[in-house]
Amino acid sequence: MEQRTYNQYCATARTLDLVGDRWTLLLIRELLTGPKRFGDLQHSLRGLGTGLLAARMKHLEREGLVRKVTLPPPARTPAYALTPAGEGLEPVVLALARWGLTWAMDEPREQEAFHPGWAVLGLKACFDAEAAAGLRALYEFRVEEEVFHARVDDGAVETVHGPAQHPDVVITIGREAFRDLAASRSTLAEAINGGAASASGDQQALRRLHHLFRLPAPRTRPARTS
Amino acid sequence: MEQRTYNQYCATARTLDLVGDRWTLLLIRELLTGPKRFGDLQHSLRGLGTGLLAARMKHLEREGLVRKVTLPPPARTPAYALTPAGEGLEPVVLALARWGLTWAMDEPREQEAFHPGWAVLGLKACFDAEAAAGLRALYEFRVEEEVFHARVDDGAVETVHGPAQHPDVVITIGREAFRDLAASRSTLAEAINGGAASASGDQQALRRLHHLFRLPAPRTRPARTS
DNA sequence: CGGCATCCATTTTGATACTG
């Protein structure tokens, strides 16, 4: 099976040769919030069969973007994690997310899936490093069964699947509310006032939240009906 | 003909629904350095047939990323240009380019195509806005038949196909030398000393060039042979 | 559960011939 290539000595084309196949960048997106097991990946990506998933992971592993790991106790099950080269794709995924937040996140469509981890990554895409200069804060998001945390540390941020150690703020929020929040279709204040969310902990850190993650104003593309 | 979609309410996935198909991001890449005609596009993208090219352009037009324009006199021929939404994809393409420059630009392979415009975009991907604060300069690159210019203006840069009006610096450079330069496999000074390039104009602006475009140090991915 | 193989219907693509 010969690898298909654009055959261009161009950095963009060579990158797309490696990660431009269908599903590949979404797999990277999943791994950007922490290691995931085979089944986790398949569960997040409806429509991707086990055969193609196995092939994609093998390809990413062979190309040095992903490596197999064994989850720490008590899990002790095999999983996939990004290598440094794989993590280097974060700016690509975040750039795609920023474009989508600006130009493509209208109403959710019937039958469209939603996972809170995607919204967390969407928030990260809007992180404002300048606004975070000199700040340190640990935010935990609890969206029904799933928990994430965002660690802000002087212009940098890390968003990972799982609970935080000693969060400054804990935000408990419903699934739909979180979805709308991360798509700039509502604000955290609205969600709290409407009873869809609650927040506890450091009130000052909470108030800073919407300065740290500045969602873009949605725009509409000129549609061509013809 | 139903459009294939990931069916995820996720900014990254929705963006990939629009531009994730094969060739699409490379078409955007081509248009990022100015409007191009149908034939120009096909010529740059060996392997992309006329049928698929027409389908892709129609799709991009319908989705509001590209619009048909008529080139100004004396050309007066039809061409394709990016809309604001299409230009918004520049950060995506540049992020792909930066990753490729860091992790994927080893030796050119036999039979791999190369167009100077790709290298110009590669340079742009490495533009250092901070180093350019307060500066203004117009650089023209002449690579055999093709000419490009880079207009630096206080932290911003624009790289466009075509000659500049009153360039501060004109760099005339051979095809291979330019290719190696943009892949961080050699420096402009080396190319000039080796006779593969010459530069005229404002010497101070010329010396600033390699501060403005900081190519990343190439790294190698851990290959897995098994 | 993780992972791979197989079979098959459907899409996507690549290449080329053809038309205004």
Add this chain to the structure above:
DNA sequence: CAGTATCAAAATGGATGCCG
């Protein structure tokens, strides 16, 4: 040139079964 039409080759989606 710009773009359609056509057909063969490849990639994908989905179901299923196997093995450790």
